[in-house]
Amino acid sequence: MTQNTSTIRKKVTQYVLQETFAEKNKIQNDTLIFKEGYFDSMGFIMLITFLEEEFGIKTIDTDLIEENFESINSITGFIDRKTQN
Amino acid sequence: MPPRKPFSKDIILLNNVEAVVNEIVQKLRQDVLHKLKRLGAIVGISGGIDSSVCLALAAKAFGPNKVLGVMMPEKDSSPDSERLAQKLADKFGVKAIREDITSALSGYRCYKRRDEAVKRIFPEYDPETYKMKIGIKKTGLYSNLPSVFHLIIIDKDGKQQEKLLPAKEYLQIVAASNFKQRSRMSILYYHAETLYYAVIGTPNKHEHEQGFFVKYGDGVADLMPIGNLLKTQVYQLAEYLCIPREIIEKTPTTDTYSAEQTQEEFFFQLPFDLMDRYWYGFENGYSPKEVAKVMDETEERVKALFNNFERKIRTTEYLRMMPIRDYYGI
Numbered sequence: 001m002t003q004n005t006s007t008i009r010k011k012v013t014q015y016v017l018q019e020t021f022a023e024k025n026k027i028q029n030d031t032l033i034f035k036e037g038y039f040d041s042m043g044f045i046m047l048i049t050f051l052e053e054e055f056g057i058k059t060i061d062t063d064l065i066e067e068n069f070e071s072i073n074s075i076t077g078f079i080d081r082k083t084q085n
Numbered sequence: 086m087p088p089r090k091p092f093s094k095d096i097i098l099l100n101n102v103e104a105v106v107n108e109i110v111q112k113l114r115q116d117v118l119h120k121l122k123r124l125g126a127i128v129g130i131s132g133g134i135d136s137s138v139c140l141a142l143a144a145k146a147f148g149p150n151k152v153l154g155v156m157m158p159e160k161d162s163s164p165d166s167e168r169l170a171q172k173l174a175d176k177f178g179v180k181a182i183r184e185d186i187t188s189a190l191s192g193y194r195c196y197k198r199r200d201e202a203v204k205r206i207f208p209e210y211d212p213e214t215y216k217m218k219i220g221i222k223k224t225g226l227y228s229n230l231p232s233v234f235h236l237i238i239i240d241k242d243g244k245q246q247e248k249l250l251p252a253k254e255y256l257q258i259v260a261a262s263n264f265k266q267r268s269r270m271s272i273l274y275y276h277a278e279t280l281y282y283a284v285i286g287t288p289n290k291h292e293h294e295q296g297f298f299v300k301y302g303d304g305v306a307d308l309m310p311i312g313n314l315l316k317t318q319v320y321q322l323a324e325y326l327c328i329p330r331e332i333i334e335k336t337p338t339t340d341t342y343s344a345e346q347t348q349e350e351f352f353f354q355l356p357f358d359l360m361d362r363y364w365y366g367f368e369n370g371y372s373p374k375e376v377a378k379v380m381d382e383t384e385e386r387v388k389a390l391f392n393n394f395e396r397k398i399r400t401t402e403y404l405r406m407m408p409i410r411d412y413y414g415i
Contacts, residue, residue, distance in 0.1 A: 037396075041400055042252070043231075064230065
């Protein structure tokens with residue numbers, strides 16, 4: 001069953017905050033989580049694994065672009081598109 | 086202070102290689118004999134350019150009789166590594182011994198732990214008939230996203246399959262493979278202690294600064310004489326020290342996984358001559374605009390490369406840290 005956008009955003013936000021130990025108000029929906037150094041290489045791999053397990057999607061090479069992962073908003077949009085396809 | 090030289094492609098070249106070699110050799114003698122108070126030096130030799138230059142420097146500093154070269158192959162090593170290492174030792178008149186670490190690694194279940202993780206990704210993988218390696222995608226280099234790793238398996242007919250590595254399997258494969266570097270470190274210190282010698286580490290500047298080493302593995306040594314040299318400069322020293330041509334011309338590999346893999350493919354993502362120049366520009370505060378003009382690149386891409394360097398330094402800081410012990414006390 002596909003999840004609605006706000007549920008996806010909530011789950012992604014929860015994961016990002018939990019993994020970065022960041023205060024809630026530090027990371028907004030449009031904060032650039034990689035550019036601003038909240039996530040490193042290992043964090044990226046773990047994020048991909050989380051998304052695959054949580055939302056049942058499969059990430060392929062061409063998905064690995066900034067537009068899909070740079071912020072909570074872009075990750076939410078990416079999951080939305082993937083689950084609808 | 087003299088004005089800073091404008092950035093150029095040749096800015097990384099050592100102008101007087103002989104003087105640099107003499108300075109390193111003198112400091113090696115001073116450090117080993119007087120600071121560390123040891124009688125000679127141990128060098129792990131792999132047939133690669135870095136360890137070859139280190140062995141030649143050690144032989145020059147202490148004399149060949151006060152240097153021991155140690156070859157430490159295991160079942161995934163290329164046979165070429167050992168042949169070249171022996172050729173190097175012969176050339177410099179240094180005694181070289183062979184310590185096969187395969188059974189030690191089997192004792193640690195290094196291969197078994199690694200292969201279990203590979204099989205979870207590719208159930209058909211059989212270490213007897215397949216080779217494996219981890220690769221990195223070049224696209225990460227100019228992006229704000231960090232690189233991700235791919236697992237590659239190759240069957241006996243050369244057919245290659247590739248999949249994105251999930252976190253759990255990536256960590257298990259790397260952790261298991263790191264037994265190799267840590268076992269080598271143990272062997273080197275065994276011989277160093279029996280002879281009362283110091284261990285010479287072979288990382289170059291990129292490996293140290295960008296974190297291309299194993300903590301408490303090849304990142305451990307008593308001295309690292311080329312630790313402040315760019316790869317191009319290591320090659321300049323190699324030419325001056327008359328390292329065998331075959332070693333100079335060989336592409337640097339990781340020699341860690343069963344399938345052959347270049348260091349560029351696994352970690353650096355750029356050929357060394359380019360990497361050296363960009364790194365020099367980054368480290369010495371040249372602007373992306375100035376570097377881009379000389380390197381015939383766009384300013385945006387050089388900026389992205391500099392960000393990539395910064396990210397590598399930041400994310401590998403843990404590897405260079407000593408144990409933290411300032412918890413209590415005055």
